[in-house]
Amino acid sequence: MYIVYGIPNCNTVKDTINFLKTNQIEYTFHDYKKKGITEEKLQDWCKQKGWEVLLNKKGSTWRAYDINHQRKIVNEKTAIAFLLEKQSAIKRPIIELDGKIVMIGFDETSYTLFFIR
Numbered sequence: 001m002y003i004v005y006g007i008p009n010c011n012t013v014k015d016t017i018n019f020l021k022t023n024q025i026e027y028t029f030h031d032y033k034k035k036g037i038t039e040e041k042l043q044d045w046c047k048q049k050g051w052e053v054l055l056n057k058k059g060s061t062w063r064a065y066d067i068n069h070q071r072k073i074v075n076e077k078t079a080i081a082f083l084l085e086k087q088s089a090i091k092r093p094i095i096e097l098d099g100k101i102v103m104i105g106f107d108e109t110s111y112t113l114f115f116i117r
Helices: 011-022 039-049 060-064 076-085 108-115
Strands: 002-006 027-031 094-097 100-104
Touching (some): 002 011, 011 027, 039 076, 039 100
Parallel strands (some): 002 027
Antiparallel strands (some): 002 094, 094 100
16 A cells, blocks of 8 residues: 655645545555654665655745755755754655655656556
8 A cells, every 4th residue: 555655734745645535546644743754764765766855945844944054964864864853844745655665746647647557
């Protein structure tokens, strides 16, 4: 079963959930705000996709972060420390199947090609 990682009030997460429900695709939802995220999970995701992909630099959490602190996030170790502290800065949603990332973010065309064959 797919696991959707995100924050429920995020628009891209809402779009993802709506797409999955509309297309009757089974999933479970992991809410960062309620359940958190582990360092091990972030390390695994970084191995799969790279820390640069996981860090949402377009979001309000990153933009509100002090520029001097932003400049200190230069590698996987510093990115993971930041993402553990500011989980809202994780690109979302992240969708996993059997521990492997299958999608990051929401793009209806990509979702249609992947989920509806």
